[in-house]
Amino acid sequence: MAAVTEPATTMIAERLEALVNRDTLRIAICGSVDDGKSTLLGRLLAEAGMIPEDRLAQMVRDSRKHGTQGGAPDYALLLDGLEAEREQGITIDVAWRYFGTDKRAFIVADCPGHAQYTRNMASGASNAELGIVLVDARAGVQTQTRRHVAILSMFGVQRVLFAVNKLDLIEYDPARYAEIERECAQLARTLGIAHGDAIPVSALNADNLVASSPRTPWYAGPPLLSYLEEVPLERRGEAAFAMPVQWVNRPDHSFRGYVGSIAAGRVATGDEVIVMPSGQRSRIARVIGGDGDLKSAQADQAVTLTLADQIDVSRGDVIADAAQPPQVAAQFGCHLLWLDDVALLPGRRYLLKLATRTLGAQVTEIKHRIDPDTQAQLAATRLSANEIGVCNLSLDAEVAYEPYARNRRLGGFILVDRETQATVGCGTLDFGLRRDRNVHWQHLDVDRAARARIKGQQPRCLWFTGLSGAGKSTIANLVERRLHAEGFHTIILDGDNIRHGLNRDLGFTDADRVENIRRVAEVAKLMLDAGLIVLVSFISPFRAERDMARALFNDGEFMEVFVDAPLDVCEQRDVKGLYAKARAGQIANFTGIGSPYEPPENPEVHLHSGSEGAADSAKRVIEALGL
Amino acid sequence: MTGTAAFQTHLDRLEAESIRILRETVAECRKPVLLYSIGKDSSVLLHLLLKAFYPARPPLPLLHVNTTWKFREMIEFRDRIARETGVELIEYINREGIGKTDPLNDPSRHTYVMKTQALRQALADHGFDAAIGGARRDEDPARAKERVISLRGAGQRWEPRKQRPEPWSLFNTRLAGDETLRVFPLSDWTELDVWLYIRRENIPVVPLYFAAERPVIERKGALLVYDDDRMPLNDGEVPQPRRVRFRTLGCWPLTAAVESTASNLDEIIDEMLETRVSERAGRIIDHDPSDSMERKKREGYF
Numbered sequence A: 001m002a003a004v005t006e007p008a009t010t011m012i013a014e015r016l017e018a019l020v021n022r023d024t025l026r027i028a029i030c031g032s033v034d035d036g037k038s039t040l041l042g043r044l045l046a047e048a049g050m051i052p053e054d055r056l057a058q059m060v061r062d063s064r065k066h067g068t069q070g071g072a073p074d075y076a077l078l079l080d081g082l083e084a085e086r087e088q089g090i091t092i093d094v095a096w097r098y099f100g101t102d103k104r105a106f107i108v109a110d111c112p113g114h115a116q117y118t119r120n121m122a123s124g125a126s127n128a129e130l131g132i133v134l135v136d137a138r139a140g141v142q143t144q145t146r147r148h149v150a151i152l153s154m155f156g157v158q159r160v161l162f163a164v165n166k167l168d169l170i171e172y173d174p175a176r177y178a179e180i181e182r183e184c185a186q187l188a189r190t191l192g193i194a195h196g197d198a199i200p201v202s203a204l205n206a207d208n209l210v211a212s213s214p215r216t217p218w219y220a221g222p223p224l225l226s227y228l229e230e231v232p233l234e235r236r237g238e239a240a241f242a243m244p245v246q247w248v249n250r251p252d253h254s255f256r257g258y259v260g261s262i263a264a265g266r267v268a269t270g271d272e273v274i275v276m277p278s279g280q281r282s283r284i285a286r287v288i289g290g291d292g293d294l295k296s297a298q299a300d301q302a303v304t305l306t307l308a309d310q311i312d313v314s315r316g317d318v319i320a321d322a323a324q325p326p327q328v329a330a331q332f333g334c335h336l337l338w339l340d341d342v343a344l345l346p347g348r349r350y351l352l353k354l355a356t357r358t359l360g361a362q363v364t365e366i367k368h369r370i371d372p373d374t375q376a377q378l379a380a381t382r383l384s385a386n387e388i389g390v391c392n393l394s395l396d397a398e399v400a401y402e403p404y405a406r407n408r409r410l411g412g413f414i415l416v417d418r419e420t421q422a423t424v425g426c427g428t429l430d431f432g433l434r435r436d437r438n439v440h441w442q443h444l445d446v447d448r449a450a451r452a453r454i455k456g457q458q459p460r461c462l463w464f465t466g467l468s469g470a471g472k473s474t475i476a477n478l479v480e481r482r483l484h485a486e487g488f489h490t491i492i493l494d495g496d497n498i499r500h501g502l503n504r505d506l507g508f509t510d511a512d513r514v515e516n517i518r519r520v521a522e523v524a525k526l527m528l529d530a531g532l533i534v535l536v537s538f539i540s541p542f543r544a545e546r547d548m549a550r551a552l553f554n555d556g557e558f559m560e561v562f563v564d565a566p567l568d569v570c571e572q573r574d575v576k577g578l579y580a581k582a583r584a585g586q587i588a589n590f591t592g593i594g595s596p597y598e599p600p601e602n603p604e605v606h607l608h609s610g611s612e613g614a615a616d617s618a619k620r621v622i623e624a625l626g627l
Numbered sequence B: 001m002t003g004t005a006a007f008q009t010h011l012d013r014l015e016a017e018s019i020r021i022l023r024e025t026v027a028e029c030r031k032p033v034l035l036y037s038i039g040k041d042s043s044v045l046l047h048l049l050l051k052a053f054y055p056a057r058p059p060l061p062l063l064h065v066n067t068t069w070k071f072r073e074m075i076e077f078r079d080r081i082a083r084e085t086g087v088e089l090i091e092y093i094n095r096e097g098i099g100k101t102d103p104l105n106d107p108s109r110h111t112y113v114m115k116t117q118a119l120r121q122a123l124a125d126h127g128f129d130a131a132i133g134g135a136r137r138d139e140d141p142a143r144a145k146e147r148v149i150s151l152r153g154a155g156q157r158w159e160p161r162k163q164r165p166e167p168w169s170l171f172n173t174r175l176a177g178d179e180t181l182r183v184f185p186l187s188d189w190t191e192l193d194v195w196l197y198i199r200r201e202n203i204p205v206v207p208l209y210f211a212a213e214r215p216v217i218e219r220k221g222a223l224l225v226y227d228d229d230r231m232p233l234n235d236g237e238v239p240q241p242r243r244v245r246f247r248t249l250g251c252w253p254l255t256a257a258v259e260s261t262a263s264n265l266d267e268i269i270d271e272m273l274e275t276r277v278s279e280r281a282g283r284i285i286d287h288d289p290s291d292s293m294e295r296k297k298r299e300g301y302f
């Protein structure tokens, strides 16, 4: 091994020290199809010496097969990924690129150009510190350019670099470039971008990518790579401390640490903190890093905190500077970008994830939709994929937050569909709505549909009928447990229980049996009006009564579930000892013995509970529900 | 106390973000596991895992899918690391494949049965709903669009169209039906980042990464280090001592070594900055069409 003092070794060590200490710039790059984004990126990486030689060779080979340059090297091919997109010649998703110099490492979100892929820009723009927007020098600022800048702006990107490409095709004309540069600056200003810069390039000829081009002597600024190395970074170190609790680390009774990544500010031992939204206060006892205690830590750092007092803190809470806690609200004005092919409907229930908190949410009102090209406000009752709306949002509980413009981590959220579990929307909290200002509630008439909507479900009546001991209650209970676990609101009306209360005055004569069923059916109907899924578990032996119950409900709401076990099986089980008593003559009119059971003719679900397990039966009921 | 370390470098940020991803997985998933493949990326991943839950021990096990053709030094290293860290290590071998597949004659089938299929079985047998792996996006163009948290449908298949957007790195870990997750905390790391971090943190790695004299045979231009006598030698083939090292580690008959004198971390990094050949070039199995990674991914390989 070479001695440390040898010059070559020292040079390596110095270079590595520089690399270890470099910082990061997160970039989102976007452009319309054919503006030359792929060529630009590929060429930049190649010129900067970032592409491994075997991959360059592969690109040269591929250029002969699928290149657009008549067999000459097509640098855009360096970036192609999926077979499908290569075949179709389109880019369907954000692709992540990594490169760096001794000064800085770059994480590049390469965003697709097509209008219908606006949603894919969200992931790229959401974390970006710099946006690069491609502009074709022949065309200047286009509708698409405007759209890209608008989305960057919505996601809080404060700095945009316009890469005016294909300068070779306008003969490197300074006057035309100056005109486009003015248009770009104007666009940035109107869309609220704090810093808008421009740079003249030709991806094809590598002008102003890594070195200043002799063909643009009139351009005084840095080449692209130098610009990226030198552009100032904005950090969130100055704000008040806030950390969403990600997990409670409790390996044993002696230790309870609150684990999380700091969303803003700095924290040090001894700091007074408040836990939001509960408002409990304490002091920081320890700030723990990856392998020992720290005196303090700052934004973006992943730490474990312990508090001086034993208070109740769980995942989703925010530990914050006691003097400047984040705000708390349950209703918000927000911007929302819809991602799913199934449109957003106001009043529908979704799950919302904000930092580490997940809870039920609904959009109560779409105030307007934003035309992505003109920024005009359009009326809207729904949001389709790729559409952006300004909305009011209502959460199931209060949460701690910051307006997105102040903090991305505490103001950016996603919406998740409860059924498919897909991520269907993303948005930015603009401001909290105080309850008394909250006029939108009056927009919704509180009717049956509204009550059901707030629960995110279709109300139903599941009518379990069958002999005593057939398994009605067992199966109904299993079904309810499953539904409950999936977030549905349910209630069970069980024969035995109702007879102890509401129907205490009724016996087992035919007339009383009819009244028994009538009352239960009416109660079930009221509960359906309240939006619930009602599981009725009654022997209900007579066809006529069951039909009477069915008649109270709308089509599709009532499901008759025949829990069918042969009499001898039920009698053998005799869980409650009733069959024995009936056989001994101690119970008159017992169904199956002293009184008939009329099996349903066309039940929606027919369960063979004599042979099939209760769990399987329950599963079949849930499938039949089709929720 | 280590005081107020300046937190601002690229490596600091990569580290913090990876730790956040590991913690989020543990906080939200029912039964996560960390896929430990003994290589440098796994070493980094394990190091991050220990940091993420310090001062407690990580609340999840490691899973090593052993193809039975790993270098002996890898297995020794694995067992030592498991002992030293005290993290539970589960080894899974697809017993049905032993003796029936041969990496020498049919490498694709060997990889499919002993790696892809074995991994699927191991995850299903243990009921893991999230498998954390050390794959990076910069490894291969087919990975450039992979999510940090990747959704796998029935049979652990990867469906490009069902992948969830991840704005603000807000991960949606909710599952429907028989879906599972693959979690890639090192998504944003490059090969260079990995080595710089190993250097900064003094993370132990398998000695095979460092150049040393090893018994080498040359076949079709690839340098193979002869690790045990399961490989029949061709006529006139005699392992020759040569100074070589590995950039990537896998099954020994499928991983080519490179001639090198780089015997410490600084020299390795310097060599990497100078030579500029992608690390997958050393994986014999990836040498067929350039789309092979994507196809394997659809089948459930990483």
Ligand SMILES: Nc1nc2c(ncn2[C@@H]2O[C@H](COP(=O)(O)OP(=O)(O)O)[C@@H](O)[C@H]2O)c(=O)[nH]1
Pocket (backbone or CB within 6 Å): A031, A032, A033, A034, A035, A036, A037, A038, A039, A040, A068, A069, A076, A113, A165, A166, A167, A168, A169, A201, A202, A203, A204, A205
């Ligand atoms: N003349 C000229 N053509 C360019 C330049 N940059 C890209 N192109 C061409 O424009 C077309 C589209 O480029 P590509 O990079 O695929 O565009 P993308 O859709 O934005 O990724 C290709 O035929 C490129 O060769 C440039 O600077 N000058």
